[in-house]
Amino acid sequence: DSGVTQTPKHLITATGQRVTLRCSPRSGDLSVYWYQQSLDQGLQFLIQYYNGEERAKGNILERFSAQQFPDLHSELNLSSLELGDSALYFCASSPGTVKTFFGQGTRLTVV
Amino acid sequence: GIQVEQSPPDLILQEGANSTLRCNFSDSVNNLQWFHQNPWGQLINLFYIPSGTKQNGRLSATTVATERYSLLYISSSQTTDSGVYFCAVAPSGGYNKLIFGAGTRLAVHP
Numbered sequence: 001d002s003g004v005t006q007t008p009k010h011l012i013t014a015t016g017q018r019v020t021l022r023c024s025p026r027s028g029d030l031s032v033y034w035y036q037q038s039l040d041q042g043l044q045f046l047i048q049y050y051n052g053e054e055r056a057k058g059n060i061l062e063r064f065s066a067q068q069f070p071d072l073h074s075e076l077n078l079s080s081l082e083l084g085d086s087a088l089y090f091c092a093s094s095p096g097t098v099k100t101f102f103g104q105g106t107r108l109t110v111v
Numbered sequence: 112g113i114q115v116e117q118s119p120p121d122l123i124l125q126e127g128a129n130s131t132l133r134c135n136f137s138d139s140v141n142n143l144q145w146f147h148q149n150p151w152g153q154l155i156n157l158f159y160i161p162s163g164t165k166q167n168g169r170l171s172a173t174t175v176a177t178e179r180y181s182l183l184y185i186s187s188s189q190t191t192d193s194g195v196y197f198c199a200v201a202p203s204g205g206y207n208k209l210i211f212g213a214g215t216r217l218a219v220h221p
Contacts, residue, residue, distance in 0.1 A: 002156075031207060043197065043211035056208045088152060097142050097207045100199075102154040 003027065006091050006103035014111055018079040021106045023091030025072055029101075031055070031094050032074040034066055037105075038087040049074055081110045113138045113202045117212035124188050124219045132183040132215045134198030142201035143174050144209065145183050149194045157183070157196075188219045 003026035013019055025032050034046040045058035049068035060066075063081075068074045078085060086109050094100040114137040124130055136143070145157040158165050158172040160181065165172055169188075174181040185192055195216050199209040 033207070033209075035209075042213055043199075045208050045210065048206060048208055050206075056206045058208065090154065094207055097201065099156050099159040100144060100207065100209060101156060102146075104153055107152070 002101040002103060004091055004093050004101050004103035006089075006106050008106060009104065010107050010109075012109045012111060013081060015081055015083060017081050017110075018077065019081065019108065021076040021078070021089055021091070021108075023074045023076070023093075023103060025074070025091075025093030026095075026101055029093035029095050030072065031096070032068055032072070033092040033094075033100065034060075034074070034076050035090040035092065035102075036087050037090065038084075043090075046076070078108070083110050086110045113140070113200060113210055115198060115200055115210055115212035117196075117198055117215050119215060120213065122215055122217045124217065126189060126219055126221050128188050128219075129184070129186045130188060130217070132185070132196050132198075132217075134181040134183070134200075134212055136179050136181075136198075136200050138179075139203045140176070140200040141203045142207060142209070143176075143181055144199050145172055145181070146197045146199060147192075147194050148197065148214070154197070185217075188217075190219050190221055193217055193219050 005024040030051040046060040048056040088105045092102045162176045195214040199211045
């Protein structure tokens with residue numbers, strides 16, 4: 001168990017819908033990251049938050065947004081979903097520029 | 112941006128065999144990690160190793176930062192070692208944003 005908790009584990013939704021993925025980082029970790037793993041793109045960095053502030057952005061679509069709350073949990077919002085958004089979405093946390101710990105992922109299927 | 116190349120892409124071993132996985136990266140990094148993704152999809156951190164050598168049981172890793180490569184050694188492989196091994200780097204000055212290689216898919220047969 002990495003200590004990073006993601007909910008839900010599985011999500012099936014229709015095209016055009018909006019979903020929210022939730023992440024609780026390891027106790028004490030201020031940095032939270034979101035990654036997307038798809039068959040064609042591999043593991044890609046989406047966005048990083050540090051203590052509530054956006055720190056770095058990757059190839060995150062405009063339809064996607066994220067935030068980190070005062071209690072350090074984070075949410076990734078995906079809207080106007082398309083079939084191609086089907087993927088495994090990981091949240092990760094770290095105490096700094098050291099080891100990164102990944103949650104079990106949320107498997108999103110858009111039908 | 113920084114490129115991360117892993118080799119070989121696929122590897123099939125008999126239980127008990129040893130193997131070496133390689134990761135080449137194209138620019139200086141301040142963070143390099145190895146991960147194992149098991150058949151259930153879970154990403155497990157094996158090593159944080161921006162330079163030097165570390166060992167953890169049957170696994171060891173070496174990073175030569177000046178030559179921009181890292182090696183992961185698996186000795187006496189077991190069927191539970193099957194899965195995909197990823198190398199990930201964070202470019203210098205890039206906070207801790209990890210760039211992943213495409214992975215090495217390992218299958219260990221009994």
